[in-house]
Amino acid sequence: MLLTEYPWVLLSFVLLTSFFITSAVIPAVIRVAREKHLLDEPNNRSSHWQKTPSLGGVAIFAAIIIVFTMASHWSSSSDFSFFQVLPAIVILFFVGIKDDILVIDPVKKLLAQLVAGIIFIGLTDIRIGNFYGMLGVHQLPYMMSFGLTLFIFVVVTNAYNLIDGIDGLAGCLGIIAAIAYGTYFAVVGVIWGTVLCATLVGALVGFLRYNFSKQHKIFMGDSGSLVIGFILAVLSVKFIQFNESPNAWYIGNAPTVAIAVLAIPLFDTLRVFSHRLLRKVSPFTPDRNHVHHLIVDNGHKHAQATIYLSFVGALIIAASLLFAQSSIALSLSVIVLIFTVYALAVQRRYLVRRSKLVVPKRTVVVKEKAVERSRETATLQPQTARATSISA
Helix, strand or coil: CCCCCCHHHHHHHHHHHHHHHHHHHHHHHHHHHHHCCCEECCCCCCCCCCCEECCHHHHHHHHHHHHHHHHHHHCCCCCCCHHHHHHHHHHHHHHHHHHHHCCCCHHHHHHHHHHHHHHHHHHHCCCCCECCCHHHCCECCHHHHHHHHHHHHHHHHHHHHHHCCCCCHHHHHHHHHHHHHHHHHHHHCCHHHHHHHHHHHHHHHHHHHHHCCCCCCCCCHHHHHHHHHHHHHHHHHHHHHHCCCCCCCCCCCHHHHHHHHCHHHHHHHHHHHHHHHHCCCCCCCCCCCCHHHHHHHCCCCHHHHHHHHHHHHHHHHHHHHHCCCCCHHHHHHHHHHHHHHHHHHCCHHHHCCHHHCHHHHHHHHHHHHHHHHHHHHHHHHHHHHHHHHHHC
16 A cells, blocks of 8 residues: 555554554553652652653654554655664664653763764755855755754754643644644655654654643653654754755745744743853753743643643744745744744743742742751651660
8 A cells, every 4th residue: 555545544544553552552651660660750940749750752752663664664655764764763762761761961962962863864865955045055065064954953852852841832832843744745745754744743642641641641751852853853854955946835935934833942942042141051051941931830730831832833833834935034034023022022020920930839848848857857866865875
């Protein structure tokens, strides 16, 4: 059976199969994580209060591997092989697993992303070779093209990884991006891109069932966010590369549309990193200054914050399509304007009211527990001393 002959049948199969695989694997992952105590413990930056499994990426990775391998076998596409992307996502998956369990140095994570990107570009030659006339540059030399594409892989992967801070947000933004790219690839006939997007949507929908659950909650973890972020980077670069030459569905300013598809993760990462650098601290210093943290700290639930940001993300994509055939300069100006408005509006003094702030409450709880422990210790010390004197 070929995808080109029965497109909707196979795409439906891919979507449903990835959904059911993720839904079936997650309960087993939760059980093992609890038995082996592989749980994410809350701290002063966390948006959760209970120890929770953070290995949801295991189920997502399993669904992607199984479903996309089968779909690639059935597809007649000759422009791409699943085994070309497999080495990169395997590297990121195992690095993510180690970080979820043991926590690894950010530099090592960055090196893993660079290695994964170099391997993928070397195997597929999927890269950005045209600058679309920006700064008067069109065709790029190979090494510059390679370096630019590698930079994009790292930026998008990290941006998606950093946006995974509250229930449902990373999953919903991933679904929106996959639907946007999948629809375009289906229309233009990029078969492997369409299948990969459908696989991603099914896996993320299956994951969200448990991510929003109260009794069987699980987080995506780095094992999921690094893999999905890298896949979204691959789809973005392929989307831009496909529009370097005119075609029936040519988009003249594909780079700005790609930025819009991932606007929330990219904008928020740029805003947070800029804020940290202005404070003269490392951009990798953790804090609660991400937009989703600010919304939650203002008293909103995770689901509400996810809905707000997902709606804004979809709105930015729709707005970018209005300028899809405009000049690249005009489109970039619109993107810069949107980001400026976003950066000015998303600030702690505007979004967080002190009466609703969550972080101080969390600090008070920690202090109260410390006081209780000190009292218990003080109570036990006289009893221990008395027992020692009696035995003497």
